[in-house]
Amino acid sequence: MENQEPIFFVGVDVGTASVRAGLYSLASKSFRKTAILPITVHKATVNVRNADRTRTELISQSSTEIWDAVCRTVRDVSVGVDERQIRGIGFDATCSLVVVGPGDAPMNVDGLLKSDGTGEEGIGSCLDIIMWMDHRAKKETEYINQKLADHPCLKFVGGQVSLEMEIPKLLWLKTHCPDIFHGASRFMDLCDFLSWKASGDTSRSMCSVVCKWLYQADPRQLTTHGWDRTIFSAIGLEELCQENFAKIGTDIRVPGGKDQLVTVSEKGSSELGLTFGTPVGTSLIDAHAGGLALAFCGDGKNVTDWSTRLALICGTSTCYMQCNREPVFVPGVWGPYYSAMVPQAWLNEAGQSAAGQFLDHIVKTHPFYLSNLKALGMSACYNHLNQRAVEISQASQMEDTGFLSNQLHVFPDYHGNRSPLSNPDFTGMIVGLTLDGESELSLVKLYLAAMQGLAYESRWIIESLQNNNIRIGDLAICGGLANNPLFVKTLADVVGMPVLLPFIKESVMLGAAILGATASGALGGLEESAAVMAGSGSAVQPAEKSQLYHKARYHVFRKMADFQLSLLDN
Structure with a gap:
């Protein structure tokens, strides 16, 4: 060998x-x-x-x-x-x-x-x-x-x-x-x-x-x-x-x-610079390539069932990919698409039009960032905000860092709603602003509330799928937001499900490589190639202590959506 x-x-x-x-x-x-x-x-x-x-x-x-x-x-x-x-x-x-x-x-x-x-x-x-x-x-x-x-x-x-x-x-x-x-x-x-x-x-x-x-x-x-x-x-x-x-x-x-x-x-x-005649795989849209790799990523314990896995590909926007063996029609969710990601399976695709782009915007437009954090670069800036969120919540003897956002609510559709409303006219909303709009504390709270807003919309999308008899056992996530541990924890707490982080971080690029392997025939068909190459990951489990807090805030989130719908209807 x-x-x-x-x-x-x-x-x-x-x-x-x-x-x-x-x-x-x-x-x-x-x-x-x-x-x-x-x-x-x-x-x-x-x-x-x-x-x-x-x-x-x-x-x-x-x-x-x-x-x-x-x-x-x-x-x-x-x-x-x-x-x-x-x-x-x-x-x-x-x-x-x-x-x-x-x-x-x-x-x-x-x-x-x-x-x-x-x-x-x-x-x-x-x-x-x-x-x-x-x-x-x-x-x-x-x-x-x-x-x-x-x-x-x-x-x-x-x-x-x-x-x-x-x-x-x-x-x-x-x-x-x-x-x-x-x-x-x-x-x-x-x-x-x-x-x-x-x-x-x-x-x-x-x-x-x-x-x-x-x-x-x-x-x-x-x-x-x-x-x-x-x-x-x-x-x-x-x-x-x-x-x-x-x-x-x-x-x-x-x-x-x-x-x-x-x-x-x-x-x-x-x-x-490749050999003439090298096999070229039939291509995928980027989110679908990431969805392919995530769908077959194992958790190290159980056999992966791609039909109960919801894959989140997080970038400028976030795409939610879920495959079924039978077609399921969900209002406001794209699909079902036949053989669009896994051959002979039906894909449902939901999404957020702005996710990483939205969070960047929230941070970059805050006065404290402009005067104190801009020189750090965004990756270091997020690390700093995560650390400060933990320190401030602990100093206030809060049981969970997420509780720091109390009374501040952010609706994240700054670039329209892709799912589950499919409404490009939707815009962002912030409720709970005070005259303290320039301090580090105000930025940390707004940052936390913005992350929670993205997670609440994820829950909304998941409920839309579940209400149409789509079974979801866990989430798997890749992309920029997957590198933010506080966001991943927030997501798990809000949706009440494990969130799998693959050990191979480049899930989208891995999906493309799986297409190349499938074209070569070296490992068999697409499912066989994906099973060999997708690897495994570690799961972040939801914390029970935050469930009631996020349930109440999610109720406010849905009221904000209903209010904006009423405005658009007038």
Whole structure:
């Protein structure tokens, strides 16, 4: 066994602000080396050309910059390893829309809009990606939901299309940038774009098209299977039906499925530094890759049952991923999506539109942070706030640190509500402010209340799933907030369930590596590969002493949501 040739797999994760690559060693069942490079998020506010001259924030990226970072990080982690020992590569990425122009060149999605809205020149470099967090297509989303109100496809997206999905963005392009819409050679989800750049294969992942493009995957035939022409005709995107849907994908493949093998092309080999013919896994959206790794992560005691595991992938936003063997429809929750994460399983996906981004905002805008903590950096700042929260609560002889937030309540939907209301008009709320708004104590209390607000929304989402007969045994968490022990403890206390922390911290990148391993066939199918590679973790247990406290505060949280709903209805 000691003389067996080493086997490695590469996982590439393209997040909102960075590209990460990792070289997974089958021998050590861990990442031998990882690399990370930042990528740019471009923001510009423009006057969109319409009757009311609406001011719209455009949030875009460059696929050229991203692919360059992918190639550099893959080469970095592969240094010192015989490239023939790298048996497969997998990709994941944010669910962002990439516009590919004639000759496979990038096509500037914001090039027709200047800051004064008159058009002509581009914004910065060639920005051919409309990001997932870009909300420019709000009116188009409302129009689509109105036109499809009676169409069965909406059942599979929680009752309505989200403005974070790709179809509203495409309608926005057709309306405001028709030259780009009609001139593009293809539209791709970013994860599919990466697989295409590596292999030259234009197939699309079932994950991306089912979750973000209204592709109908339903072996029970509850609705039309495949691309549904009636959807595109109803919303004014009938051009996408041309040439057997060539611009949005004629070949749809299941991640981890038994489809025809896709491999690294000669061009991809030159750019990535991998052997020509290296298997390339069918890609996943980033949260789904993290969900895959977390679903199969063990607790060291029991056999993992992915059907009772709720996976939380925490970043700028938080995604909640839960798979079932049967389809379950939950209002305000995306899905059920067939074969979007685990083959032949049905995925329900909930989320918070702002999570890590929200907590950063709460801290960074407080006067005490600006005058005393800014120089620390955010990681050290959170460590300081956690320590001070413990010290202050102990000095006050409080039984639990979380009790320090008493009388202060924060509702965290600063960027709309993704679940369970699916309402982009929701905003944040703070109740209990006093004239002491500049001290360290006021920041610590606000920080604690903000974390609790995120946890209360997690409880709200979990109750929505449970009320529809979805059984949840525990939570598993990865991403930025998973590195904050006070948040993890707060989450466990609020939801009253164990929260599993995987020993392999890079869960999203690990999910991508599992896709590469599955493509290679070295470990079997996707479930077999995930079972070998996902590893195990340690569970944080809920504290009984805080249950009544959080139950009372959760009641206030729900009243805050009801109050805002009443305001929006007027």
